[in-house]
Amino acid sequence: MSQKDKHIQSAVQRALGNEGLSRRDFLRLSGGGALLAGAASSGLLYPGAARAVPTNARIVIVGAGAAGLSCATRLSRELDGAQITLIDRREEHYYQPGFTLVGTGVWGVAKTTDKNSRYIPSGVSWIQDMVAEYDPDNNRVITDDGRTVEYDYLMVATGLQINYTDIEGMSTDLIGQRGVGCVYDRPDHAQRTWGVIDHFVDNGGVGLFTRPPGAIKCAGAPLKVTMLTESRMKERGTRDRAEMHYLPPGAGLFSQPDADDFLSKHFPERGIEIHWDHPLRAIDPDAKTATFATPLGDETLDYDFIHVVPPMSAPDSLRESELAAQEAPFQGWLEVDRHTLQHNRYPNVFGAGDINGVPIGKTAASVKSQVPVAVENMIQAIQGRENSARYDGYTSCPLITELGKAILVEFDYDLNMKPSFPFISPYEEHWVPWVMKDRLLLAAYRAMLRGRI
């Protein structure tokens, strides 16, 4: 050891001695610190910024659903100095993938309700209002109460709106009454739906299960509600009391061809009659009849229970703005490049989640895959770099076929199966995907909101 090293060592020991620490204590604390630093840098304890990009950009995120919150978490972690504003009036956060389980009595409603404030990172401003108008030419949005919020970069993550009034005679007040159910949109809708399904399961009758034309969120939900209701009847020994009909708007049940083949055979095997090309046009809750606009004209059917799934669209404020695609097939939805999720005409605008005008993927699993891409490309835009992240259309549906088993269907834009776990066959019913849906996916969802996956 050189004289200089000895000098340094004695100085360190003197400093430790002044703090009342021995050399052994110091090493012990250093080891603990290294472990904590490792855990922290991996994002497990605190997903802090490892290499935050310095910027003073003003970023506005519209929507505090799954996509909006995940974007807020990631952007606040990966940017240093950005002024991030989140706009959404709603205080509650809904775990929407759980609504089919609430609507069929598997889960209690409390499991799907949370608070947005639990997931909004510190340093992100939250404006509790809704965007009424987008003005992308002037880089600003205007809220319901007339407040103008300017931005340098905009992340649109509004989710979609459910157009109940597109079905003549339908309103949200009807849900849970006179045999009308709808598990979408709100936990209380799902809870009220369980009330009427429970009654139908006990008493039987004619059950109609509908699905609207066009893009909808969680396209597997109408199928799951049908199969879980049938499963409930078998469980209670009342299956022979009911006649069950599934009425899709076209000639397919599911966008992925293998899953479509399976379901097209599986439904008739379970005594669920499929009526192709039957989009629901109107219901008469007093007479308990539903009218379908078939290619051969209107057809009216009686029902004792009907699961109504209304058509869905982008929220009006977005649909009527310059940000919406002007032409089919995604007219009215946010006009983004399907791979980069950057707006085609406004390069400082990005989209994540259900609002995006992309071929498939209005699911929480799609959000999980889209958010890192949209965020990374936005950050690269802030840095003036060419964007490099790509979304391949990944989406997933744990298709519950019965209480206790499911098929884990995962696919991409090309409709090719993309199993996350190669040992779980996407072509067969298993217990493992059921356990994942029932027990694990909520934890994965929360980890996603916290930006950890």
Next chain:
Amino acid sequence: MAFSFVGILAVVLEFFRGWLWVLVPLVILDLVLLGLFFKRTVGRRRKFSLPFKSSLGFGVFTFVMALITLPGITRSSWEMLSGAVDYLALIGASVGFGVLFAILSFPVMLHLVGIGAKVKPEQQATRQTPPPAQKDSPTEPQGTAEPQQSQG
């Protein structure tokens, strides 16, 4: 959708977040019991073999019970299981529960069957007799606590 190792850990942490109110007190209780065990056994023999076997038995019992009841607990049934994936997952989860309960029960078993008789002073002296080469060197008389702790 690929999950990284850290991603899987994050999901596991989120999964157990709701159970922390049970798990944390249990772990603390076990640590306290472990500390108490070492305190109680000063001057006594410590038996680890029997508590280990008892915990192992408890773990095996939990494993078997989990194997039988897990499908039902998850609102499913044995008839719903199909293919190697389901059976291996069931066995894996049951092993996990068995190991968890074996570990959690070990400190309790230590207290129940791990405390032996008091060690007699002459036995201690015999044990502390230095090796023959050092026999001439003076040996200081020691208290009962010191040698016992060194055996722990």
